[in-house]
Amino acid sequence: GQQVMQIPQYQHVQEGEDFTTYCNSSTTLSNIQWYKQRPGGHPVFLIQLVKSGEVKKQKRLTFQFGEAKKNSSLHITATQTTDVGTYFCAGWMDSSYKLIFGSGTRLLVRP
Amino acid sequence: DARVTQTPRDKVTEMGQEVTMRCQPILGHNTVFWYRQTMMQGLELLAYFRNRAPLDDSGMPKDRFSAEMPDATLATLKIQPSEPRDSAVYFCASALGQGPYEQYFGPGTRLTVT
Numbered sequence: 001g002q003q004v005m006q007i008p009q010y011q012h013v014q015e016g017e018d019f020t021t022y023c024n025s026s027t028t029l030s031n032i033q034w035y036k037q038r039p040g041g042h043p044v045f046l047i048q049l050v051k052s053g054e055v056k057k058q059k060r061l062t063f064q065f066g067e068a069k070k071n072s073s074l075h076i077t078a079t080q081t082t083d084v085g086t087y088f089c090a091g092w093m094d095s096s097y098k099l100i101f102g103s104g105t106r107l108l109v110r111p
Numbered sequence: 112d113a114r115v116t117q118t119p120r121d122k123v124t125e126m127g128q129e130v131t132m133r134c135q136p137i138l139g140h141n142t143v144f145w146y147r148q149t150m151m152q153g154l155e156l157l158a159y160f161r162n163r164a165p166l167d168d169s170g171m172p173k174d175r176f177s178a179e180m181p182d183a184t185l186a187t188l189k190i191q192p193s194e195p196r197d198s199a200v201y202f203c204a205s206a207l208g209q210g211p212y213e214q215y216f217g218p219g220t221r222l223t224v225t
Binding site: 030031033041042043044045048088092097098099100101102103104 | 167213214217
């Protein structure tokens with residue numbers, strides 16, 4: 001079936017280090033969204049990418065959508081303890097008309 | 112500010128009992144989703160509605176789960192009878208319009224079935 005894979009499953013970094021999570025789809029996506037879920041909380045929308053090769057930035061966060069619209073990445077520069085949480089990508093597939101969530105990457109930051 | 116609300120926030124019940132979870136979407140949002148989150152399976156889409164009509168419930172175990180939208184301000188998810196494997200956090204989310212718009216999640220209902 002349609003799947004959105006996300007790696008790594010966990011990442012434990014020292015505060016100040018960079019962090020990247022990768023998202024890959026078995027099929028072409030019409031767009032991709034990223035969500036953050038703090039421990040004990042609920043997913044919160046971060047951003048949506050629509051165009052092939054699109055790059056968007058939010059302060060220390062950089063989001064990319066691959067040229068083939070099958071992969072995406074989220075990069076955090078100089079992590080802070082407030083970045084702790086699980087980051088999910090979610091791909092929209094026109095064929096199924098629904099959002100498919102990746103398995104998430106859990107980020108832990110050592111102060 | 113506008114938020115999705117869910118009740119109850121926590122529910123502990125015994126196997127075999129009926130469980131009803133409620134969700135109030137953001138006023139004006141016409142698409143409502145039910146998700147289940149577990150450590151093993153991650154975030155799974157159970158069902159979703161648009162303009163109160165069920166569009167997709169393929170992710171939902173049909174024999175024991177049912178989802179409805181009695182009106183535009185209330186969505187319900189029922190499990191009858193509940194089983195220990197149903198233990199999870201159930202999230203409701205709402206969105207405005209059809210298509211890939213951002214989803215606003217509620218705080219979730221943590222269900223424990225003993």
